[in-house]
Amino acid sequence: MTHYPFTAVVGADDLSLALILTTVSPAIGGVLVRGEKGTAKSTIVRGLVDLLPPHSVVEGCRFACDPERPDPTCPDGPHDADVSVVSRPAQLVELPVGATDDRVIGSLDLGRALGAGEAAFQPGLLAEAHRGILYVDEVNLLHDHLVDLLLDAAAMGRNTVERDGVSVSHAARMVLVGTMNPEEGELRPQLLDRFGLTVEVAASRDPQLRAEVVRRRLAFDSDPVGFAATYAAAQRELADRVASARSAVEKVELSDWALSTIARVCAGFEVDGMRADIVTARAAMAHAAWHGRASVAREDIRAAAVFALPHRRRRNPFDAPGLDEDLLDRLLGDEPHEPEPTDPEPTDPGPDGAGPDGGPDDPDTEPGAGNDAQPHSSESSSSVDPQHDSATKETQPARAADDAPQASETSASASDEPGVVPAGVAAAGTPFRAVAFTLTGLGSGEEGRRSRAMTRTGHTVGASTSRPGRLHLPATITEAARHRGTRGTAYGRLVLLPGDLRTAVTQGQESNLVLLAVDASGSMGARKRMEEVKTAVLSLLLDAYQRRDRVGLVTFRGTGAEVSLHPTSSVDAAARSLSTLPHGGRTPLAEGLLVATKVLATEKLRDPKRRPLLVVVTDGRATAGPDALDRSRAIADAWGRTGHQSVVIDCETGRFRLGLAADLAARMGATHVPLGEVAAGAIVDSVANAREEWRAGRAGAVPSRKVA
Known part of the structure; x- marks a missing residue:
């Protein structure tokens, strides 16, 4: 099989360098x-x-x-010392x-x-x-x-x-x-x-570069062998350079200054553990060997840190990988000027990293002239593309939420004028560790870390003749042994027939679908309710990420409802959607419940085995459109007949309460949890026993608040 030549890839400088470094020093990881x-x-x-x-x-x-x-x-x-050796x-x-x-x-x-x-x-x-x-x-x-x-x-x-x-x-x-x-x-x-290393890649927005990518790809698809022959010389030259660097990497000197600088950089970025220091040191040595240097220099440490640290400084899944390069430069400090053996007087480098003679710092030329896939210098290869940096910032919901303009309480209040939806954006607080919740019963959905289910992996609980899976050898031998009297033996061994084969029945854990239907009307913006709700939802997302759940988000405000986030396992996408969620206007509760029901029905067709959980966060009011309350009650009654697990978080506060959310929960067969009792964090707690409490309530028993 002919691979697309490595040297023919356009516009992947950082990725090319990272892959080369790990081939020069496989110990990088x-x-x-x-x-x-x-x-x-x-x-x-x-x-x-x-x-x-x-x-x-x-x-x-x-x-x-x-x-x-x-x-x-x-x-x-x-293996003996005189074994045959092949290449x-x-x-x-x-x-x-x-x-x-x-x-x-x-x-x-x-x-x-x-x-x-x-x-x-x-x-x-x-x-x-x-x-x-x-x-x-x-x-x-x-x-x-x-x-x-x-x-x-x-x-x-x-x-x-x-x-x-x-x-x-x-x-x-x-x-x-x-x-x-x-x-x-x-x-x-x-x-x-x-x-060991991580690289962020993104498509170039340069029309000429994009055109060149298409041109080369079409040429390769039409004649793979001929296209590869065009880059054969560049491939050989690059392969020779890799081999030379691999033989030289063990001889690269890692001075006390370089080691102290690496430790200072890793400590400055507050990375966990010591693996970051070790990987950065190895990558810096590989970078030095790649550029033909006998000792690790400042630019080698910088290039290594850009690849080795971003994914190790994440504190939770909502933190996107990335480095503050200004902080990195400050932590690196100035490289000590030591006189070279052939140059007793240190000289200042020329502009743009040039040496005293005006030439580049690295005398080596890159293989494959004009090939954008190869690193051109240590500085250019270790720098982070501005597009990457902007993309990184967009994936940090916490920062986005903090920087978002906050609306006043008056602007977030519900409007009495139809069609007028004054909106505000509340910021979520710091997510907390959510209490684990599980669905009762035994499912058969996608493998995860949530509820009990029959899965392909886990502990063996039995054997089957029809269920696909790995061979259950003891059960197979036992079945064959039962027929030994009628079959006899063959050359003193047990006779096995295809009908004796048994596969293992295993029980493990599955992932679930958690759909959050959030009331984002104007009444939710009062007294920082939306901030508490967002904090709880963010914590649910964190817990879902750790347990491999899929999460969706339906929001309703003004005159309608929308799917703010279709069910996904991407916690970054969910957090971004949540951080920009506005609130204000009337409360279209019926529309919110209807959209949530349709989402779950669609997901049921896509993945029939994944069990759903609906979490409705609202004060129970329905103020959008004629007969709004009656329509919402009718939809709630229909949901209650499905028997699906659900929970209603009652956000109504104040001395005089209408009890609309409690009535909604009763109609849905859901667990009702007043927000005043559970606060933001208890939204997760209430989900834990939602199905158990619902069943107990229908049987006339006293619901249990104990979290499983």
Whole structure:
């Protein structure tokens, strides 16, 4: 298969440099590529493998053991000193999002188990990727059980399998490269920290650059071999430079000044743990080797920090990756001027990073002249594109909310004039840790970390003849043994037939759909109610992110309702939508309930197995249109007949209360929670036992407030 040449990619300077650094020094820990769709993330990663030098392996070893340092516990070993050695190209192994855990870590070889009666091990993708690259496209959509397997392998450098009568451990050291679109959801913090470097990519807005991208892509699609031949010389030159840097990186000097500067930068950005310091040091050494320097300089540390720190300074999923480059420059300080051996007097650098002779700091020329994919200098490659910086700011809902103009209480009040909707924007407070809530019963939805469900992974609770899944070996052997008297044995072994096969029935956790229907009318803006509601909703989003739920947002104000956010797993998109949510005008409660019902019905068609939860936040008033209250009651009655779980947060305050929200909750069969009792944080608490309380209330029992 012919890959699109790495040197032919246009407008990806930062990404190219990050990938090159991790190939120069695999100990950096890989690269996470974040960016919008259609930005050549997968194309450039697949082209990287053509730049890697081949390596020697023990002939016949399925685990790619290094002949100079063979794994003493290799399942195909032990390997003698005089083993045969072969050379093989670097491996790029792709991990599909829908892969099974057996395919990733390896499993029992069924052919040999059923044919020869041997408990032999069949290696998985982790064994194939050893000493190579493991590439995960859309890594943020990876199932949790696969994420856990990757975390174990990345932390230990080994893959250990203990299942189905197999006990195997083998080396699994690889460069982890992942790509993701943040709009489709964020990555778990544990896996995020395992990536050494991270890069933000975005499509260029330069018409000439975009035209060149299209021109090259069309040329490659029409003649892949001929297009690759055009860039063959540039590819060889770049591959030679990578090999030279790999051999020189271990000799690069990391001075006490450089080490202290790295520690000061990491401490200044308040990153967690020490992995950031280690990764920054390794990346700085790789950057120096890439540019032919014998010791780490200030620009090497700066380039490394731009890639190694942004994703490690996040405190919660609402914080978008990014660095304050002004702060970075202040933390870096001035590089000490030490005289070179051939130059006793230090000289000032020329303009734009030029040396004293007016030439560039780095004498090396980039391979492939005119190729925008290669880094041109350490300064240009380590700088952050202004578009990236602006995009980063847009994804910080907390800042956006703080900077948003706040409306006065009078402007947020409800208007008596039809069609007039005075609006204000309230800022959400700091999100808190939400109390976990689960749906009762046993579901069968998408795997997550919320409610009990029958899933593909988890603890084994039984065996089945029809349910797809991994082989349940004990149950299979037991079934065959039951027929031993009638079948006899073959060469002294148990006879197994296809009808004896049993698969494991496993129970784990699922994710749910949480739809928030928020009253954003003028009455909600009084006494900072909207601020409390937004804080609670933001906390629900944080909890949903951690538990892999999907979240949607329906808002109603003025004369209608709208889907402010269609159900998604992207917590960033949800937080941005919430931060700009205005309030004001009349209360179209019926329209809000109707839109929420339609959203859930649509999602039911898309994903029938995902169980929903509706949370309505309102004071129960219905003031928009004729017969507004009667229409809202009719829709609430229809919802109550569905039996779906729901909760109504009563935001009505004051001495005289109409009790409209309590009546709404009764009609919906929902749990009614007065805002005065639960405050902002108790919105989450009330959800925890919503279904249990509703059932208890219908049975005449006293509802329990205990959170499960």
